[in-house]
Amino acid sequence: MSTFDCHWTIGAFLLCTFTGALLVDAQQCMPAMQDLTLMMSWKNIQWSEEQTENHTTNAYGEAYNESAIIPTRMQIWRTQVFLTFPRYRPGIPFSLGYVLLNSTNRFDTEIYPFPSWLEHSSKDSYASIVNAVDIYLDHNNLMLWVLDTGEINSLVKPSRIAPPRIFGIHITDRKVIKVIDLSDMVCAGKSRLQFVVADASGAGSDTNLFVSDAGTRSLIVYKGPMTSDSHGFRVQLPPLLCLKSTGCQQDVLHLMISGGGGGGDCSRPRARLYFSYLSGEYLFSALDKDLSEGKTLASVSQVGVKPSRLVFAGVDGDLGTNLFFRRDQDSNTIYSWNVSTAFQSDNLVIRDCPPSCRQATSVTAGYKDLIWALESNIWVRQGHY
Numbered sequence: 381m382s383t384f385d386c387h388w389t390i391g392a393f394l395l396c397t398f399t400g401a402l403l404v405d406a407q408q409c410m411p412a413m414q415d416l417t418l419m420m421s422w423k424n425i426q427w428s429e430e431q432t433e434n435h436t437t438n439a440y441g442e443a444y445n446e447s448a449i450i451p452t453r454m455q456i457w458r459t460q461v462f463l464t465f466p467r468y469r470p471g472i473p474f475s476l477g478y479v480l481l482n483s484t485n486r487f488d489t490e491i492y493p494f495p496s497w498l499e500h501s502s503k504d505s506y507a508s509i510v511n512a513v514d515i516y517l518d519h520n521n522l523m524l525w526v527l528d529t530g531e532i533n534s535l536v537k538p539s540r541i542a543p544p545r546i547f548g549i550h551i552t553d554r555k556v557i558k559v560i561d562l563s564d565m566v567c568a569g570k571s572r573l574q575f576v577v578a579d580a581s582g583a584g585s586d587t588n589l590f591v592s593d594a595g596t597r598s599l600i601v602y603k604g605p606m607t608s609d610s611h612g613f614r615v616q617l618p619p620l621l622c623l624k625s626t627g628c629q630q631d632v633l634h635l636m637i638s639g640g641g642g643g644g645d646c647s648r649p650r651a652r653l654y655f656s657y658l659s660g661e662y663l664f665s666a667l668d669k670d671l672s673e674g675k676t677l678a679s680v681s682q683v684g685v686k687p688s689r690l691v692f693a694g695v696d697g698d699l700g701t702n703l704f705f706r707r708d709q710d711s712n713t714i715y716s717w718n719v720s721t722a723f724q725s726d727n728l729v730i731r732d733c734p735p736s737c738r739q740a741t742s743v744t745a746g747y748k749d750l751i752w753a754l755e756s757n758i759w760v761r762q763g764h765y
């Protein structure tokens with residue numbers, strides 16, 4: 381084992397490789413571009429700002445535990461990479477942070493809280509970010525939408541600190557400008573909120589947010605978060621999404637969007653949501669337009685049968701026309717699928733193969749027009765992602 385095995389990385393690869401069947405030999409993969417790869421160990425956290433306070437415990441009085449920290453989701457804006465570190469277990473300093481892709485310290489890159497320590501250490505639990513589990517960067521409104529479950533230590537001793545919320549953080553002002561309380565849209569004890577995406581393909585006032593709720597087989601639709609008369613509702617997804625007879629369990633409800641940043645240009649395809657349970661048989665989709673008008677059953681269509689269990693890891697930016705995924709929990713090869721093509725094995729393209737000890741938990745496009753993958757071995761050790 382090399383010393384890098386205990387790091388997690390953010391690496392880049394090119395968007396031009398070959399098409400192949402899902403079982404193709406991993407040897408064909410091109411390695412990620414080493415000189416662009418960042419490695420992080422958690423030893424290099426920005427512990428204090430302006431020397432005012434050294435944060436030695438987190439907002440819940442827990443001492444930091446490096447082994448508990450699992451980076452799971454990533455979004456990129458210019459040189460900044462926003463990352464989530466969900467509070468599955470005690471000892472997480474902050475659940476939303478960032479690193480800089482142009483950092484000169486490539487082997488132990490500095491990790492900063494985002495937008496700052498204040499939003500992670502405030503005693504006012506309603507105003508502070510409790511447990512960020514997913515993020516979506518909306519380039520049109522320059523907003524980072526953050527899904528916060530409001531619950532900590534979810535894998536060991538769940539404890540509710542605040543209601544589930546979505547935070548809207550302006551990425552250049554670094555200010556929280558929207559806090560959306562989802563209390564009225566969840567079912568206590570049943571809901572499990574996992575993914576958030578935004579459709580900002582219209583003007584700012586037409587922006588819509590979507591959250592997947594695996595526990596209730598539904599989506600939360602939140603209309604107009606950039607306006608003052610914003611409101612949300614639940615959309616129940618059809619039973620076909622998870623049939624017990626096919627072995628489906630309501631485990632992880634992946635949610636992705638293509639064309640979410642279309643800029644209102646009529647020549648572009650409309651924003652479309654893609655969703656599927658990890659253990660489900662099919663990939664499904666629906667137009668944002670239909671879901672946000674409350675048209676549910678009729679608007680959901682089957683895209684195709686998944687060739688095997690797939691772990692979806694992201695799209696290539698908010699104009700996204702490619703979805704990225706891994707084959708299952710044991711595979712580290714990253715594939716992409718161009719949503720304009722049929723969803724079948726010969727249209728699934730191999731993009732990258734991390735070393736066998738690491739698996740991509742999040743893939744996106746950005747900086748230097750490359751595809752970036754967040755790869756981690758920590759969750760492999762912990763058996764969770």
Ligand SMILES: *[C@@H]1O[C@H](CO)[C@@H](O)[C@H](O)[C@H]1NC(C)=O
Nearest residue numbers: 427428433434435436437444
């Ligand atoms: C701040 O706290 C961290 C974590 O306990 C520690 O590693 C670091 O040395 C401290 N820094 C200062 C300047 O006290």
Ligand SMILES: *[C@@H]1O[C@H](CO)[C@@H](O)[C@H](O)[C@H]1NC(C)=O
Nearest residue numbers: 445446447448449469471762
């Ligand atoms: C730190 O986290 C790891 C992984 O969750 C766990 O096995 C270990 O017991 C924790 N250590 C402490 C001191 O809590």
Ligand SMILES: *[C@@H]1O[C@H](CO)[C@@H](O)[C@H](O)[C@H]1NC(C)=O
Nearest residue numbers: 458459460480481482483484
């Ligand atoms: C990295 O990029 C940011 C702007 O995105 C800039 O402020 C910073 O100085 C750059 N750092 C280095 C080491 O080049």
Ligand SMILES: *[C@@H]1O[C@H](CO)[C@@H](O)[C@H](O)[C@H]1NC(C)=O
Nearest residue numbers: 395696701702718719720721
């Ligand atoms: C996706 O497929 C369409 C139709 O084949 C093609 O026109 C387009 O260039 C492809 N896009 C990408 C990003 O590969």
